[in-house]
Amino acid sequence: MDTYVIAFALVLFASFFQGTFGLGMKHISPLKWEAWWLVYSFIAMILLPIGWALAVVPDLWTAIASVSVSVIFFSMLFGFLWGIGGILFGISVEYTGISITYGIVMGLAASVGSVLPLFYINDFTEQASFPFILIGVGLLLIGVLITAIAGINRDKILQSHESGQGRKSSRKGILIAVTSGVLSALLNVGFSNASPIIKAAEMHGASTQNASLAAWVVVLLGAFLMNAGYSIYLLFKNKSWGSFQVKSSKQAYKWAIISGVFWFAALGVYGQGAALMGALGPVIGWPILLGLALIISNIWAYRAGEWSNAKKPFSQLLMGLAVLIGAICLLGYSNYH
Template identity: 30%
Template sequence: MNALAGVIFHFIGGFASGSFYVPYKKVKGWSWESMWILGGLFSWIIVPPIAAWLTIPNFADIISNTDSSILGYTFLFGILWGIGGLTYGLGVRYLGVSLGSSVILGLSMVFGSLMPAVYYFFNKAEGKHGIDYFFTDKAGICVMIGLLVCVIGIYLCGKAGVLKEKSLGTLSSEAKSDYNFGLGIVVAIVSGVLSACFNFGIESGKPMADVANNLWKAANPNQGEFLYQNNVTYIVILWGGFTTNFLWCLYLLIKNHSFSDYTKSSAPLAKNFLLCAIAGTTWYLQFFFYGMGESRLGNGASSWILHMAFIILISNAWGIALKEWKGVSKPTYTAIIAGIATIIISICIVGFAKTLE
């Protein structure tokens, strides 16, 4: 039951992450930086402490009593992840929701799942798997197979993107708005590698989650692991993410004179503010449910792969729903559908791996 609950929680988190950019696409009359930083205030500053306060009333004490080196590394990985998140928005802008998310999150999935295992191979820690786990243990081998299958699905989604670019001349204006494969793929690669730092941040801040977990277990004996233990860690990681995004968006707001967007009479201000708030809150919910899934599956490769795979799956589904692939050739559409189907298979494989442990 723990494995099934973990998969369900990761699906909900993946749905939130794969859906968060949809409200942004409905914002009218604002520059990218205006809507991105407003949504970010909800994602990184407003919602995380509210969620932590509701689930871990003494979260501030846990943070204040944590060793400065732990806070420093967690914050640093948050900064690096913030660069990945910043370029994620640009990647989705230039490649579309489906292709952009597939490339970025696919790279993040590979790096985020394997790099901690490489670290723990050389620095042994109780409850952590080294990279040898994926080649010597039945469950680990199954996880690796699932990862490879997901990479194939990502390749098919990427292939669909290349085919889409070749057929731009026949696409509708809605489908090719802002589409720039060359620029988008470079941004996506940078974003994909750095986005994996969020998982590294969770690893670095694990002592804070452990304190929250132990306090809860002491008050609630024999009830398993604390579902919301990571909510305290997220606050520090997201401080780092906010720092990166705030500085960049502030630069763009000054450079492009975009501050006037917030008072622009020609823009639907109330609607735009609401959409950004919804987008930012939805973005945070991915972490909230990731933490719940991780409490059931563990913060290993399985959790990260499932989370990323579900995000890719939902992002591509939204891409089809938003008609980003409208008017493309039959081979292009077949490639994106095949990619989605392959990713679904990989999710099933990784979920099955947990039953072998």
């Protein structure tokens, strides 16, 4: 089978996990947010990345140690900064729901996260696919804008009988989502920055497809430091350590684990697909991953009733998703050009 077909299929598969993991954030109670988030972060950013990498990357730690300190530092730094965006994502879902949060965060993360890695490629403006990438990213932003407007109009309808405070909270959630989207793009930048780690893993015997997992170990270690640090801070501040032992929390723990597994499954599989795409993998694969994830997340949101009694906004949503599909097709074509 053609390598690009396999790569594209892996990114498609990853998008399902990316578009689904957020469902767990609707099942945090009765745990405190910080307790749930600490469990989720450990599964997603430490246990799975290291466990998977150890299984398929020979001499993992030796390969990582062979890379310059500056590469490791900046890869972790981008992961740490993304961690701020990840925390804001969880907060935004509580304010605005799955649809609008995914719409804003995924769109901004996809566009910014796609453009920035271009600067890691020499003479990127002379690449034959460069015009197609720019047009594809532009269409992606338009699709996200339409989706976000649909979400805002939906909220106006659903909150028409609620207090002004509810509308204020929605606006606050949108602002949080925008900030999260910009910071979330740095995860892909960290992955691009960690390309020497991938090469080192290949030199130690890992396949091109599996070597990407070594990069995630380093990037997500920085992400975990931010997420775990903030969670532990809240546990002390709110004196909520007892939340781990609250009764009837089995479901919350289950969803924390499922969300963690799905979240890293998305990154792990995406990394394998991007590696097979070559130098432009992070540039093209990333927006495809998040664009498709946005579509999948809205399917779940529709099933959850988030678009009930909002016929016109739902039509706007479908229009936005159609533009996103067009952008994804163009980005997919750009890797052939």
